[in-house]
Amino acid sequence: MDSVVLLQRQLVDYTAQLFNEGFLDDQFNQLQQLQDESNPDFVVEVVTLFFEDSERLLNELAKALEQQSIDYRKIDAHVHQLKGSSSSIGAQRVQKVCIAFRNYCEERNIEGCQKCLQQVKNEYSLVKTKLETLFKLEQQVLSAGGSIPWPM
Amino acid sequence: MESCNCIEPQWPAEELLMKYQYISDFFIALAYFSIPLELIYFVKKSSVFPYRWVLVQFGAFIVLCGATHLINLWTFSMHSRTVAVVMTISKVLTAVVSCATALMLVHIIPDLLSVKTRELFLKNKAAELDREMGLIRTQEETGRHVRMLTHEIRSTLDRHTILKTTLVELGRTLALEECALWMPTRTGLELQLSYTLRQQNPVGYTVPIQLPVINQVFSSNRAMKISPNSPVARIRPIAGKYMPGEVVAVRVPLLHLSNFQINDWPELSTRRYALMVLMLPSDSARQWHVHELELVEVVADQVAVALSHAAILEESMRARDLLMEQNVALDHARREAETAIRARNDFLAVMNHEMRTPMHAIIALSSLLQETELTPEQRLMVETILKSSNLLVTLINDVLDLSRLEDGSLQLDLGTFNLHAVFWEVLNLIKPVASVKKLHVTLNLAQDLPECVIGDEKRLMQTTLNVVGNAVKFSKEGSISITAFVAKSESLRDCRAPDFFPVTSDDHFYLRVQVKDSGQGINPQEIPKLFTKFAQTQTLATRNSSGSGLGLAICKRFVNLMEGHIWIESEGLGKGCTVIFIVKLRIPERSNESKSPLLPKANHGQSSFPGLKVLVLDDNGVSRMVTQGLLVHLGCDVTAVSSSDECLHMVSQEHKVLFIDVCMPDGFEAAVRLHEKFTKHHERPLIVALAGNTDKVTKENCMRVGMDGVILKPVSVDKMRSVLSDLLEHWVLFDAM
Numbered sequence A: 001m002d003s004v005v006l007l008q009r010q011l012v013d014y015t016a017q018l019f020n021e022g023f024l025d026d027q028f029n030q031l032q033q034l035q036d037e038s039n040p041d042f043v044v045e046v047v048t049l050f051f052e053d054s055e056r057l058l059n060e061l062a063k064a065l066e067q068q069s070i071d072y073r074k075i076d077a078h079v080h081q082l083k084g085s086s087s088s089i090g091a092q093r094v095q096k097v098c099i100a101f102r103n104y105c106e107e108r109n110i111e112g113c114q115k116c117l118q119q120v121k122n123e124y125s126l127v128k129t130k131l132e133t134l135f136k137l138e139q140q141v142l143s144a145g146g147s148i149p150w151p152m
Numbered sequence B: 001m002e003s004c005n006c007i008e009p010q011w012p013a014e015e016l017l018m019k020y021q022y023i024s025d026f027f028i029a030l031a032y033f034s035i036p037l038e039l040i041y042f043v044k045k046s047s048v049f050p051y052r053w054v055l056v057q058f059g060a061f062i063v064l065c066g067a068t069h070l071i072n073l074w075t076f077s078m079h080s081r082t083v084a085v086v087m088t089i090s091k092v093l094t095a096v097v098s099c100a101t102a103l104m105l106v107h108i109i110p111d112l113l114s115v116k117t118r119e120l121f122l123k124n125k126a127a128e129l130d131r132e133m134g135l136i137r138t139q140e141e142t143g144r145h146v147r148m149l150t151h152e153i154r155s156t157l158d159r160h161t162i163l164k165t166t167l168v169e170l171g172r173t174l175a176l177e178e179c180a181l182w183m184p185t186r187t188g189l190e191l192q193l194s195y196t197l198r199q200q201n202p203v204g205y206t207v208p209i210q211l212p213v214i215n216q217v218f219s220s221n222r223a224m225k226i227s228p229n230s231p232v233a234r235i236r237p238i239a240g241k242y243m244p245g246e247v248v249a250v251r252v253p254l255l256h257l258s259n260f261q262i263n264d265w266p267e268l269s270t271r272r273y274a275l276m277v278l279m280l281p282s283d284s285a286r287q288w289h290v291h292e293l294e295l296v297e298v299v300a301d302q303v304a305v306a307l308s309h310a311a312i313l314e315e316s317m318r319a320r321d322l323l324m325e326q327n328v329a330l331d332h333a334r335r336e337a338e339t340a341i342r343a344r345n346d347f348l349a350v351m352n353h354e355m356r357t358p359m360h361a362i363i364a365l366s367s368l369l370q371e372t373e374l375t376p377e378q379r380l381m382v383e384t385i386l387k388s389s390n391l392l393v394t395l396i397n398d399v400l401d402l403s404r405l406e407d408g409s410l411q412l413d414l415g416t417f418n419l420h421a422v423f424w425e426v427l428n429l430i431k432p433v434a435s436v437k438k439l440h441v442t443l444n445l446a447q448d449l450p451e452c453v454i455g456d457e458k459r460l461m462q463t464t465l466n467v468v469g470n471a472v473k474f475s476k477e478g479s480i481s482i483t484a485f486v487a488k489s490e491s492l493r494d495c496r497a498p499d500f501f502p503v504t505s506d507d508h509f510y511l512r513v514q515v516k517d518s519g520q521g522i523n524p525q526e527i528p529k530l531f532t533k534f535a536q537t538q539t540l541a542t543r544n545s546s547g548s549g550l551g552l553a554i555c556k557r558f559v560n561l562m563e564g565h566i567w568i569e570s571e572g573l574g575k576g577c578t579v580i581f582i583v584k585l586r587i588p589e590r591s592n593e594s595k596s597p598l599l600p601k602a603n604h605g606q607s608s609f610p611g612l613k614v615l616v617l618d619d620n621g622v623s624r625m626v627t628q629g630l631l632v633h634l635g636c637d638v639t640a641v642s643s644s645d646e647c648l649h650m651v652s653q654e655h656k657v658l659f660i661d662v663c664m665p666d667g668f669e670a671a672v673r674l675h676e677k678f679t680k681h682h683e684r685p686l687i688v689a690l691a692g693n694t695d696k697v698t699k700e701n702c703m704r705v706g707m708d709g710v711i712l713k714p715v716s717v718d719k720m721r722s723v724l725s726d727l728l729e730h731w732v733l734f735d736a737m
Helices: A002-020 A026-034 A042-066 A072-089 A092-107 A110-143 B015-045 B052-075 B081-154 B159-174 B212-219 B290-370 B376-407 B419-436 B457-473 B524-530 B551-561 B590-595 B621-633 B644-650 B667-677 B696-704 B717-730
Strands: B178-184 B190-196 B206-208 B224-226 B247-254 B272-279 B415-418 B440-445 B452-455 B479-486 B508-517 B565-570 B577-586 B613-617 B637-641 B657-661 B686-691 B709-712
Touching: A002 A110, A026 A042, A026 A072, A026 B621, A026 B717, A042 A072, A042 A110, A042 B621, A072 A092, A072 B621, A092 A110, B015 B052, B052 B081, B081 B159, B081 B290, B159 B178, B159 B190, B159 B272, B159 B290, B178 B247, B190 B272, B212 B224, B212 B247, B212 B272, B247 B290, B272 B290, B290 B376, B376 B551, B415 B419, B419 B440, B419 B457, B419 B479, B457 B479, B457 B508, B457 B551, B457 B577, B524 B565, B551 B565, B551 B577, B613 B621, B613 B644, B621 B637, B621 B657, B621 B717, B637 B644, B644 B667, B657 B667, B667 B686, B686 B696, B686 B717, B696 B709, B709 B717
Parallel strands: B440 B479, B613 B637, B613 B657, B657 B686, B686 B709
Antiparallel strands: B178 B190, B178 B272, B190 B206, B224 B247, B247 B272, B415 B452, B452 B577, B479 B508, B508 B577, B565 B577
């Protein structure tokens, strides 16, 4: 039992840390609320989809920015998509960078865009790592026989 | 020779004597015969003689006497027996008739005498009647004169014309030499000659009013004869050589405008009189007749009446002019007020729109700024900017609210809410400020205070917050206590609110909130002013405090809208004060409780909308999945599509709601096409937009394409639940943020 409690405590702390550091926001809580008996892997599914989607978008963005004549509209569309996805799962920092990215897009500031792209990539990889860790922890708790404590 | 029995005449041969007798008898007979003829003739002429029978008798008597004397003629000479017989018969007859006549006359003569007396009597009577006729005629003339005079006088309402006409007409009627009117001066101590008949411009003679002759005239309403030498009568040099004509004076009552009261019309001691003096022509032997004096008195009265009418008319015309002036002024003021109101409304309209737009931008961008990477100093600055702009927005909203409150266009947003939560929220909001000032705030909610009530949550919170905020603002130290409980009927009838008669019933209750602070208190005389807009108490301590002064006025209006009452009790400066307000809240019916989303915990696994067919259109995979998961969690039967073509392909009448992400490029287009597909309103699903922002442009676009609602992403479970329930209840949703 101790290990379960310990694991749970770890999970809670880790989750809290993620929130405090701004990696996740309330939307993630909402997602977790949608997970129930009929839909036990909802969060994982959504997040996985997010990862796939984001990676695709980031590739597209990189390609677009390397072009000779940059199609800002397309870039804007991609960033918009990315922003939408990240806000849907509560990846706050990614979302914020996307907002800035869009501003630079509007200004057609190529340097700004490139800088933002870099930032987005960073943030994305960060949040991806964090979320994967989180899921691992959850798995550990579940396999140890405990239940995942709901966030307060 | 025979012997004759006749008497031998004594003088047988006296021929002369016999001749004279013969002739006299003849004439007597003649007269005797002619008199009855004359009598008959005259009787026939006059028909009123009543005694015909007497006349006949008399006639017979005379005829017979005549006959006798005639027959006597034959007895002078020798005559036969026949003549003697005839003579005897005629004599006998005559004797009889004459005796009868004599007897008759005894009866008749008194009658005849009385006829004479009657005749005399009638003659006297006739003379008397003649006299009286003369009198009546005179009176009738006088009356005619008076009527004519009155008519002339009353035919005008102008004071001067009245007086002038009076004098003229009197002069004409009575053939006066001079007629004058003396009016009292403004001081009332003198009489001034104002009008005369003959002289064109009377020089301002004055006489003191206290002269005995004047007093005498004024003391009675009769016209009195006065001496021609009295000062009032000596207004022109004596024209005639001998005797000045008789003078009569009469008083004319004058009505002072402000004294005019109908009930004391006859006797008013402070009345003023004018004096009318009338002079008969000098050197005429005319005297004032009684009827002339009466005429003068009547005229004087009429003049008084006419003058009073003229005075009333003047007064009423003055009043009317005044009213007209006032009317014009009022009209002007009203127009100015209307202009002011219009200007204010324009100003408010402009303020509403123009000021909110930049404010919105400031707040939005500041909050966005807050979420970026900032140094601590920058963060502090941004927070300050945010706080100040929030304050400003509140002020704008307050002013707008107040104007809407005044127009009466503000209505309460009734809804079910948690009453306890409102107070806790207020407490939480005020705690930071209070702790900075080291004030101790306590909240005391009564046991029987219902949790779930129906009312205007936002405005109740606003009112409470304002009151508590004031308590904190005006207290430098000490404690603040907030108490809320259900008001009992006894405590409802507070002496301070005399016209507040609350009536409790089963589904209503009155919430009583008392906020007591230990601050500087308020002078009881200033309390009424506190609830008026923009007025601030000018005590030193408050002079540097912020606030527009609107707060309490708005609170009062909100409380009134909630059919309640708010008042302040304070014992004086430095003794703290208590603000109490009572508002009316409704208790929801039992059955509503389970459905209302009051409980903050989400109901996991409880499906509120079993089997509700919903379509989700979103081109972003992740976001689509999240929305779908959300709806599935609520029990809906969800179909998720990623393009508008697919959407139109999949949509059917069974789908009740369609969620469209309007950040998609063809999101709006999908809505339009949907409208084209389902022309009848009840056939198509309700369309709700999921938007990243809810500014006016987005809302307008949504409305334009015919969306039924807009929701701001990201959507929480509770939010989605309430959105769906609202949608299904009202078929429209346009304020969910």
